[in-house]
Each structure stands twice: as structure tokens, then as C-alpha cells.
Amino acid sequence: MLTARKGDKFYIDTNILVYFFFTRWNPDFSLKAKCFLDKVQKAKYEAVVSPLTLMEFIHVSRDRFFEEGILNTTEINQRVKKQIEFLYTFNPNTLRIVGEEVRMVVNGKVQTRRLLRERVLDRALELIEKYQGYIFYDERLEENRYIHLSAADCFHAFIAKELECNWLATFDRALADLSEIVPILLLQDKYSVW
Amino acid sequence: MELRNYFAIEKLRTTIAYYLQSKPVQVIEYERCGEIVNKAGIDDSESRKTIWKILFGDEPMPEGKRDIDLVEKYFGTFDSDLKKNVDLEELLRRANY
Numbered sequence: 001m002l003t004a005r006k007g008d009k010f011y012i013d014t015n016i017l018v019y020f021f022f023t024r025w026n027p028d029f030s031l032k033a034k035c036f037l038d039k040v041q042k043a044k045y046e047a048v049v050s051p052l053t054l055m056e057f058i059h060v061s062r063d064r065f066f067e068e069g070i071l072n073t074t075e076i077n078q079r080v081k082k083q084i085e086f087l088y089t090f091n092p093n094t095l096r097i098v099g100e101e102v103r104m105v106v107n108g109k110v111q112t113r114r115l116l117r118e119r120v121l122d123r124a125l126e127l128i129e130k131y132q133g134y135i136f137y138d139e140r141l142e143e144n145r146y147i148h149l150s151a152a153d154c155f156h157a158f159i160a161k162e163l164e165c166n167w168l169a170t171f172d173r174a175l176a177d178l179s180e181i182v183p184i185l186l187l188q189d190k191y192s193v194w
Numbered sequence: 195m196e197l198r199n200y201f202a203i204e205k206l207r208t209t210i211a212y213y214l215q216s217k218p219v220q221v222i223e224y225e226r227c228g229e230i231v232n233k234a235g236i237d238d239s240e241s242r243k244t245i246w247k248i249l250f251g252d253e254p255m256p257e258g259k260r261d262i263d264l265v266e267k268y269f270g271t272f273d274s275d276l277k278k279n280v281d282l283e284e285l286l287r288r289a290n291y
Binding site: 030041051083084097101 | 241242257271
């Protein structure tokens with residue numbers, strides 16, 4: 001059973017932010033996302049948001065506002081930006097917002113690291129080829145779903161490893177296949193972070 | 195180890211972790227499975243500004259707060275912007291996320 005410990009450093013997958021800001025799509029996941037971010041805000045955990053997470057978040061959030069009936073792009077983007085602005089007001093000592101290059105303190109020395117190293121595209125391709133995912137029946141949606149890795153999922157894992165995160169936190173079960181790169185913590189699992 | 199000692203150590207460890215987490219840049223040493231782990235600290239003081247500039251240009255960057263009620267305040271904030279009485283099942287099906 002995987003359980004996080006106080007002081008652990010998490011890489012945040014996009015779906016955590018999506019469920020936190022949009023609460024009526026899956027209220028159960030939303031509550032768990034809230035509980036997790038609350039622990040980050042209260043300095044129980046440290047969490048990292050990368051440019052890739054932000055890019056995906058902007059994309060999904062635009063879709064959500066559109067699907068909910070907002071038909072003006074300016075209006076949609078103002079709302080999305082408001083959400084990102086909110087992220088900037090979280091505890092800056094525990095919610096890290098990193099860019100492509102990030103300064104890290106390792107054994108008392110400051111290093112600048114790039115989030116993605118060379119050959120990550122080849123390695124991502126290897127991973128996608130290796131893990132073919134699985135099909136399951138989703139009782140909530142009453143249909144079969146195919147859970148499998150995306151290119152972005154692989155890059156999230158590489159970035160999390162580069163940032164020396166203890167976990168990649170997500171609600172997406174497809175990412176479990178990436179545990180050979182970085183430990184994956186599924187927030188929907190009962191004892192993951194509570 | 196006696197249980198009361200375990201809880202005393204755990205409490206001390208939590209206090210130290212909280213103190214260290216509250217500093218802007220740090221290397222945190224903590225115990226995992228009986229061995230001391232040295233965790234690399236992230237200094238995002240510059241990178242968060244870079245990201246802000248990409249997304250917001252010259253708009254002033256908000257300051258982070260250690261307000262413990264912040265998460266509660268933002269949770270579901272955007273629900274009030276959304277249409278009422280939508281077919282949620284249909285939305286979920288389309289989102290497939």
C-alpha cells in the first residue's frame with residue numbers, strides 16, 4: 001500500500017488542478033484534490049507545478065468552460081487566467097511553480113537544471129510502446145474505456161524525476177505504468193495521502 | 195521502541211519538517227525506512243516570475259500567502275460561472291478525461 005509521508009515532494013498532474021477548480025464533474029475526486037492541496041498549503045507536503053502541467057491545464061480548462069456553455073473566447077481565457085492567478089497566491093514555500101530551467105539546491109550547492117534532458121522523446125516512445133494500457137467498464141459512464149499512456153504523461157514522469165519528487169500525484173490510473181520512472185501516487189486510493 | 199517514544203519522535207519530526215518547509219530554499223533531511231534521505235530543494239523564485247511573464251506580461255504578480263483558509267476559499271469558485279441544469283452525464287462523456 002502506497003502512502004505519502006509528511007515532507008514528501010509531489011509533482012502535480014493536471015487533473016488535480018482540474019478537479020480542484022471544477023467541482024461538479026466528479027465531486028469525490030474534487031474533494032480529494034482539495035484535501036491534498038490543503039495539506040500543501042499547510043506545509044505538510046511540498047508540490048511542484050511545471051509548464052507542462054500549466055499547458056495541459058489551460059487546454060482542459062478552456063474546454064470545460066466551452067462545454068459548460070461559455071461561447072466567448074475572451075471570457076473563457078479571462079476565467080482560465082483567474083484560475084492560474086489563484087495558484088500564484090498559494091503558499092510560495094510549498095507550492096513551487098517551475099519553468100524550463102530550475103534552480104535546485106543539492107547537497108548545499110545550487111545547480112541549474114533543465115526539466116527535460118536529451119533523448120526523452122525516444123524514451124517516451126519506448127514507454128508508450130512497452131505499456132499498452134487496459135480496457136475496463138466504467139460503471140459511472142456505463143461504457144468501456146481504454147486507459148493508456150499519452151505523450152504528456154511520459155514527460156510528466158521525466159520532469160518529476162528530474163525534480164527529485166517523491167511522487168507523481170494524479171487521478172489517472174494509466175500513469176501507474178510509469179512507476180519505473182517515478183513513484184506514482186493515485187489520490188483516489190483510500191490511504192494515499194490522508 | 196516504546197509507542198510513546200515513537201509518537202514523540204514523530205511529533206518532533208513533523209515540527210522540524212514544517213519549519214524547514216516554511217523556508218524559501220532548503221535541503222531537507224528526513225528519515226525514510228530507517229535511513230536519512232537528503233532531498234534536493236527547489237528554488238522557484240525566478241522561474242515563477244518567468245512563467246508569470248509568459249502568461250500575464252507586465253501585470254503585477256500576486257504574492258503567495260500562507261493563509262490556511264485559502265484552499266477552502268478557492269474550492270469550486272468557478273462553479274458559479276457555469277450554467278445550471280446541464281446534462282452532466284453528457285458533459286462527462288464528451289470530456290472523457
